[in-house]
Amino acid sequence: MKKIVKYIMAIAVASSAMFYSCETIELELVDNPNGLSEDQADPNLLLNSVQLGYLSNMSYFNGRASSLTRLNVFFNRDYFAGVTPVSVNAVWTRTYSTTGTRGMIPNTFAIEALNTAAGDGSLNYAEGVAKTLLAHNMMLLVDYIGDVPYAEVNNPDEFPAPNVDSGASVYAAALGLLDEAEALLNGIPSGDDLFDIGTGSGWLSVINTIRMKAALTTGDTATFTSLESGGNFVGGPTGIADFRYQYITNDVNPDGRHPDYINDYTPSGANIYQSNWLMNQMMTNNDPRIRYYFFRQTDCTPGASCNPAGDGQTLSCSLQAPPVHYVNAGFGDIACFLENGYWGRSHGNDEGTPPDNFFRTASGVYPGGGYVDGDNFRNGTIELNSDTGSFEFVLDALDDQVGLGVAGEGAGIEPFILGSFVDFMRAEVALSNGATATAADHIRNGLDKSISLVQSFQSLDSNFSPGTLLDGTVFNAATGEITTSEATGDLFPTSADNQTFIDGIVADFNAAAPGADQWNILAEQLWVTQYGAGAETYNFYRRTGFPTTLPPNLEPNPGPFVRSIPYPANEVIANPNISQKSNQSVQVFWDTNPPSAVSGGFPASN
């Protein structure tokens, strides 16, 4: 009996220990405490994810295009190696899925489902905005990649491996989205978005502009003209002035500054190389935007006339002869260095980076929100030297360098579709139709809008102070009084200067022979105007082949020009129905031009 009692007690102790800690044997604990469940999603917060996905994607399209079309530096000698499938992953994922905080298609369709469920149209604005942005994004994806999935997306149960649709059908689907968006947004007096539009009618002008873009791209002149005459488009009589995102100055938690500012305005100097071709183009034309686009940290680039000996430490190519094929193409003088302290790189230069971060030309006040270029390397003050009793001009070394938190603090913009861009679209249509005079008017309007927007950014650099003594300035060393000078303001173009520039361009255009010469002028001005954006330059370049005046790649044999970018690695690997393209010469559906070739192919500049 005693044994049995002991036995029972032992069992009791053992099992009570289990019992007291019954949470250790609980099962079916499947809910994640670290996130929201699906039914807790907020449609307006989903819209934020769509909008920020669009912002990031536009930033990608702008950057990818700019480096291919010489607006920015292409950092690779080989087109094949420079545009990798992996580099396409992010934009693709933000379009079709989400990256944690940003994503377009799943969140757009989640908003649609919530709006349908609500049944009272209370989410029309959110759904309309999301669909508008998605439509533009899908068109650009087709422009850059070609045939992409659409009909079978976002439905993994039925389509675990979506097939691609033809680019044309995706365009059609995107236009369908715009029709839906128009119906949803029509008449909504106000709503919240991140792009400072805020009204249904404002978004209608964006919708129409995207339709114009589609018409232009696919050669549908009639639709373009009809939308044009409606007047409700970006920069049009009844449309919003510019479609863009306004960055902010907040630098921590989160860093909301313009990406170019983040890269260039650091304690250890600038990190972006500006395009030698673009800077030279603007310098040669005396373009009134140059001091806003670029901020020089020095007035002398090694190798230029101020320092013909060059500098092996900061710019090793200044000691070397430019490549033969570059010279033969007529670009030998901009291969390495430019005059006046413009310090950048040429297309295809993949060399390591020397310690030139406080010398190279940084991005300026437009669009990144950096410095205005006021010859800051000559900024200074007139100070009394107590030893000699005379006044001296003392350079203010701080002002000629980039730094953290200076100037516009990064409160720039990401241009999506600016009013000036639409003028250039109209100019292109007019010129294709042979309406040269109309085209010239549109170029004039486009430059006018562009210059006034760009120059308005000067106010961002509030610390800018006119303290520059120009060559030939005379001041009285005894009194410190300036007797002869060119006022600092004279560095900056006046409205008369702007007008002179625009008139000159238009005059050149009118004087040019019809055909290639006129196209080149239009294209070059489009390029300069697109600085900071660029997405459409890649389309224009493949659509028209102009400008033919761009420099080649520093690599004599860079491979054929990229006619479409590869499919992203993450899609190809996981989707058996999509195979990688055999090369980058595959043309998108609207690109009916001759194929790329290493020499003599299309576009001619390559």
Added chain:
Amino acid sequence: MKTKFSGILTLLLAFVVQISFAQTTVSGTVSEEGGPLPGASVLIKGTQTGAQTDFDGNYTIDASPSDVLVFSYVGYSTQEVTVGNQTTINVTLAQDNQLDEVIVTAQGIKREKKALGYAVSEVSSEEIENRTEGDVGRILSGKASGVAITSQSGTSGSATNVVIRGYNSINGDNQALFIVDGVPFSSDTNADGNFVNGNNGSSRFLDLDPNNIESVNVLKGLAAATLYGTAGRNGVIVITTKSATSRGTGAKKTEITINQSYFANEIASLPDYQDKFGGGFDQSFGWFFSNWGPGFEADGVAGYLNDPAQLIAADGTVEHPYSSSAFLDGFLGGANILEDEFQDQRYEWRPYNNVDSFFRTGAVSNTSININGGSEDGKVSYNVNYGHLDDEGFLPGNTVRRNNLSIGGRAQLSNKFTVSGSLNYARTDFSTPPVAASLGNGTTGLSVFGNVFFTPRNVDLANLPFEIPETGGSIYYRNGNDINNPNWLVQNAKDSQLTNRVFGTTTLQYAINDNLNIQYRGGVDFFNQRNVSYINRGGVLGAGRDDIRGEYNTTDINTRIWDHYAAISGDYDLSDKIGLTFIAGATSRSRERERQSTFSTDQIVFGVQRHFNFRQVVATENLTFRNIVGVLGQADFDYDNFAFLTLSARNDWVSNLPTANNSQFYPSASVSFLPTAAFDGLKSDALNYLKIRAGVGTSAGFPGGFPSVQNVIQTLNVQQPGLVTNSVDNFRANPDLKPELITEFEVGFDARLWKNRVSLDVSYFDRSTEDLIVFQPLAPSTGFTQTQSNIGEVEGDGWEVDLGVDIFKSENNGFNWNSRINFTQSEQIVTEQADDIIVYAGFGNLGNAAILGEQLGVIVGDRILRDANGNFVVNGAGNYVSETNITLDDGRNIQPIIGNPQPDYVMNFINTLSYKNFNLGFQVNHTKGGDIYASTISVLLGRGLIVETEDRENTFILPGVNVDGAGNSTPNQTQINNSQYYFSNILFGPSELQVYDGSVVRLQEVSFGYSVPKKYLEKTPFGSFSITASGFNLWYDAYNTPDGANFDPNVAGVGVGNGRGFDFLNGPSSKRYGVSVKASF
């Protein structure tokens, strides 16, 4: 009864129990050939009643005249004596085969080794104590076949990978399970961040004091580990601490043992820097990362007077870097202290002893005090252990301080209860300057190593001021001041982890009768780990970590494991020849991990690291928990002591899967057969013993996290302060996810040959995982990028051989030499896979991948572009063109495979020599093959730092072809110079060129000791006294890598996890040497 029970509970650690029996008292001495035998067991046959001999071999036991006493001791043949009317019984035991030794197997079940149908490796305390490393994982390196141990780096306290029988799971944990005193022990590595932005974390077995370990058994196969359930699927390291060891139940006098060690800790992998050329590029001077500048000689083609840059004066000086610095030029408008101090100063153009002098020789002190003893009657025993480790790394600022206190005891009570328990407390304080990856161009995160290793020869790292006086910020030689000065980082940045950990176990046993036992065991393992990482404002990197504004992060990780186990076990003789033992039980394991972090940025007052001193504060929290409940059973049959059969099975239920899929049943069976016992006459002096064994084992794998319910991700402060986004999670929930089943077949034999002087143990295993749980990449166009699903299969097989030879064997303290070799070879092939490729570790474009038909974990990355005929393609500049994706013949699109990190084989050669009171030991390791992507090597070559790059006057023409626009190949004839060859190709060319063969020969350990003979100790308080000099990792040679790099391939560049074969300039290794003293009283 009740009072008695509470008495038992309080006796957990009790040392005194009153027990009295009234029977005849028998006493005597148990001895062996050489003298008395302490610790021998004396048992009354057929009962649980017994005693143990004391220090002098004496025992006392109460018995009745009819009782039969069974005298036994491991390694000796058992003797039985009937008591009769004797009151003194002296016996002498004869040595027997070692294979009768008893092994602790799964769930603490003790079995004779000969009965085991699977391979078990044992490591004794002598091989663990007094070692230079405080990390038990590293100490086990090479000690057992089949166990692969990789240090994250030589930094003291850095993490360690412990993998048994290879990596078998793509995304699941491959790390071995640690069982300490019968209870699962968290061996997590809770690192801060990841390898890219900083990855400092200790593996939590660092909390164990190796000097408190009694024994380690490694259960390699699944048949051995089935009873541990899913946690044991990667093999089990069963650790028994001295605290939990009853050391039998014999009487013994209290013994105090003190171990004290002092070691020096130095960097082992210091490169052999060249001293002919200084910083610059293309033979032209500049304050660059690169060391491709002119020579330190004035004249000659490469002399500095021939430098086209003409910046080095004829007197061999250059402008001081703080004079020519463009940063200082502009800092505070140019009016700053350093600018004023160094303006127009000159700087000697010569090589400096910069890297070597950055490191220090660390001092390691390790103290361990162990007290054990027992009651007079031997029924109560106890053990107390205190350990203190003070480990200073070779890296300035790197320390580990650890205090361990553990107590344990065991009491055999009069009422057939036995209670035992152990309780351990560990406090481990680890700190280090930040370490992160470097790909040869600065560092990807905050890291001290990258910037040190590629210091140009002409930079005097030790003597350049590293702090800007006005701000406290970092200043260094680069013109734009764009890398952190390593000395500044050491002073201003730190990652630390303070862990307070309690773990312990209580076991209660009750003998129902002579055949049946019930047992309950409860275990707890709880720790709080506080990670603190900070950097004062004034750094310059700004990537990954905000060193510009300053950052301070604190993270508390609370982890607890509750483990309950209850079982009934029995032992019956079914017939004269057939015996049966069985065990049936239930267990639950509950693990909860809670992480709370506070991240602060934007420091207000320089140098103050508290959250109040930062402008931006963000808090995050994360909670995961999972319960696994199992029932298990095992039956062991033995037939006439020569054939053994073990059947076991377990069923687990897991809490984080829906009920329909949350259960997995898995059985195992193994047999052992002893021909030398079964067949008379087979046993001879040539063949003393032979065992043949075979087993089939299975185990289950369960997913972590909460994979079956779809979530929406909510994020605050996206792009704008206060802006919130909701996003459908790109992880697609999979409610159909089910457990994976792992199956392993194992055969082998153990043999003793030639008068027991040769032992040979061979195993072959073949393992496959079905329904492998994988983080499956989804096509983003489906709306999701990833899910967890049961796709694919990995099959592995391998050989393990352990050979031991007594080369010399002599009696009476003569010359003895024992050599052991263990050999391991295995591979794991992906045999089924739905995706073309899954890259699961490393960077997205450079990592370990699972590709059908290939070794699991092959290294993928970009390779040199091939033309149609397979020739390397070279571009117009004379450099290789890279290719990031290839399409295989069957249409699969993958990243090119550029290496296989799996070694061909690993072999260890362990020797023990002794003569009189001297002993000498050494262990040599040879790892053959296994590729490694080594940034360290490619940086040292690519930046022109080591002796291999001294030939600077010749040109190179890369073998390959130029391909023109029409696709025609012509042989490449473009000459490139030395710097372009190394810089643009070896360092920054296709990743394929940065992969090296990781074969290495290593002198892992060497020791020389002397024990003071007992006769000299007689008049001292010491019972024993020995002194040992030892060294660890004193020499190695990665013989297929450039000598000057002195690269050590034992590095886990991507941290602890499934990634391997990578070094990102974050893992210099250490060598340690010193003296330890062991004394007992």
